Amino acid sequence: MAKSPGEPRPSTPPAPVSRRTRPAKAALSADALVSAALAILDADGLDAVTMRRVAQALDTGAASLYVYVANRDELLALVYDRVLGEIPLPAVAAVGEPFPRWRTELSTLVRTAITVLGSHRGIATVALGDVPTGPNALALAEAILGLLAGAGIDDLTRSLALDLINLHITAAAAEESAYAAKGAEGHTEESAVAAMDEAFGRLSAADYPHLVSMRETLTAGSGDERDAWGIEVLLNGILGTPARG
Amino acid sequence: MAKSPGEPRPSTPPAPVSRRTRPAKAALSADALVSAALAILDADGLDAVTMRRVAQALDTGAASLYVYVANRDELLALVYDRVLGEIPLPAVAAVGEPFPRWRTELSTLVRTAITVLGSHRGIATVALGDVPTGPNALALAEAILGLLAGAGIDDLTRSLALDLINLHITAAAAEESAYAAKGAEGHTEESAVAAMDEAFGRLSAADYPHLVSMRETLTAGSGDERDAWGIEVLLNGILGTPARG
DNA sequence: GTTCGTAACGAACGGCGTTCGTAGCGAACG
DNA sequence: CGTTCGCTACGAACGCCGTTCGTTACGAAC
Numbered sequence: 001m002a003k004s005p006g007e008p009r010p011s012t013p014p015a016p017v018s019r020r021t022r023p024a025k026a027a028l029s030a031d032a033l034v035s036a037a038l039a040i041l042d043a044d045g046l047d048a049v050t051m052r053r054v055a056q057a058l059d060t061g062a063a064s065l066y067v068y069v070a071n072r073d074e075l076l077a078l079v080y081d082r083v084l085g086e087i088p089l090p091a092v093a094a095v096g097e098p099f100p101r102w103r104t105e106l107s108t109l110v111r112t113a114i115t116v117l118g119s120h121r122g123i124a125t126v127a128l129g130d131v132p133t134g135p136n137a138l139a140l141a142e143a144i145l146g147l148l149a150g151a152g153i154d155d156l157t158r159s160l161a162l163d164l165i166n167l168h169i170t171a172a173a174a175e176e177s178a179y180a181a182k183g184a185e186g187h188t189e190e191s192a193v194a195a196m197d198e199a200f201g202r203l204s205a206a207d208y209p210h211l212v213s214m215r216e217t218l219t220a221g222s223g224d225e226r227d228a229w230g231i232e233v234l235l236n237g238i239l240g241t242p243a244r245g
Numbered sequence: 246m247a248k249s250p251g252e253p254r255p256s257t258p259p260a261p262v263s264r265r266t267r268p269a270k271a272a273l274s275a276d277a278l279v280s281a282a283l284a285i286l287d288a289d290g291l292d293a294v295t296m297r298r299v300a301q302a303l304d305t306g307a308a309s310l311y312v313y314v315a316n317r318d319e320l321l322a323l324v325y326d327r328v329l330g331e332i333p334l335p336a337v338a339a340v341g342e343p344f345p346r347w348r349t350e351l352s353t354l355v356r357t358a359i360t361v362l363g364s365h366r367g368i369a370t371v372a373l374g375d376v377p378t379g380p381n382a383l384a385l386a387e388a389i390l391g392l393l394a395g396a397g398i399d400d401l402t403r404s405l406a407l408d409l410i411n412l413h414i415t416a417a418a419a420e421e422s423a424y425a426a427k428g429a430e431g432h433t434e435e436s437a438v439a440a441m442d443e444a445f446g447r448l449s450a451a452d453y454p455h456l457v458s459m460r461e462t463l464t465a466g467s468g469d470e471r472d473a474w475g476i477e478v479l480l481n482g483i484l485g486t487p488a489r490g
Numbered sequence: 491g492t493t494c495g496t497a498a499c500g501a502a503c504g505g506c507g508t509t510c511g512t513a514g515c516g517a518a519c520g
Numbered sequence: 521c522g523t524t525c526g527c528t529a530c531g532a533a534c535g536c537c538g539t540t541c542g543t544t545a546c547g548a549a550c
Contacts, residue, residue, distance in 0.1 A: 028497080052538090062499095062537095063498075063500075063539080067496080067497055067498075068497095071539075072537095128370060129370075138444065142454075145455035149455060156465065158459065158462075160466065161478075164478060167416045167420060171412045171419075178373060198378075199378040209340045210390035211383060214403070217400045217404045232482070233482035233483055233485075237477070237479055237481045238482075296506080307507080307508085307530095309529050317507065
């Protein structure tokens, strides 16, 4: 009762009971923050995941979030790991056991990882700045290492291959998100071709002979086909490039 | 004379001559914006490249920049292309001519591209959102296509390979920048190992057998060695994976 | 009954990208 | 020569942002 700050509510009088007064409210938690952030991410993209919007979705103030999360980057890292959890992982063979199905399993694992990460608008870019160490990131790494072990690849090569595959997943997903974001609801095809023509129209065949001659080939193939080819290249390359070879 | 707004300068009277009154001033230009932005980028990183700071470096106001650039993203795209210009490109063989040195040339081209992009703190992430179409980006693409042509690779495969190589360059550079940024002046080695141990300390060998058994191998090798191996994998994989095979 | 740690919160700080209305100024035009 | 016009430049402002601070409420411990 002392202090008597009165009613310092200059903006929104229609809410009669202060949020603080209300009792239950489902209790905040880091998981709840992540869920709210993920919903905003899917709805409006990475830039829309602001502390204020997350707080608003949870019917609280931005300052309250800092009890569960040190800052926005940490929240995004948690969201990233949550998304990684959506990737179905194959059962891992025991250490030392050969696993003949490793190639198809690894191929689909990489492809689904790219698709899952790419479908949550822009979250993949989070991983390019922080080496992720969340539980689901570790589980994914474990699965990849297990499949590579099933191929009989030595430890050093597997270690390098893990990095390379992770890099590829992240980059391919980030690119996919970017394409999806650009299109929004416009035609991906049309705008992409338009941009291409715009850029190519000014090219002289003398200065850029290969680009000009390949103009049509460069836009060929769907994203999925390009993704699939990329994975094949990676796997073939890994098999054919032992470390310290 | 009409209107007579008087002297609406409530904040900084110590500057007697309005910037407007001063005559010469070297004249703004898109190039000047890019140079100023690049200097800030190298000094303080991508986040520090704000419209206000660029304007300040040019001794003007942020609003003035919009005459030469539509928005910050466009400015960053110009900076990105400027940085690409720092990459020395090999002479391109004529279309149809075999070029036996293609492999070493392409390998060093990719490696230097990663190094150059990675050395300008965070600029590589710009390319993950915009397919770059600046002149230097086109020249780089032309060079890569030319070297691949020297290897006798067909058009469709070259097209896919170009995308894959560009993706790898961008991602590897972004990761390199991120590592450099994390370290700042702290020991990269120490902090990386500490983070690893932090994450690995909680791992049970039952749940993560491969990760645990490879704990030491995973941190082996310098960044350069990993980069070099990655390029070999890409090139070997491209050679061994014709499109529509 | 009192103390105390801590979740929750409103307000504020400093900064951001961008827009708006206007001021200056050289060239074009009558 | 006088006027108009287009364009660069600019200060101020808008609506955001992440984060911090000081205070309040409240449950558990004593």
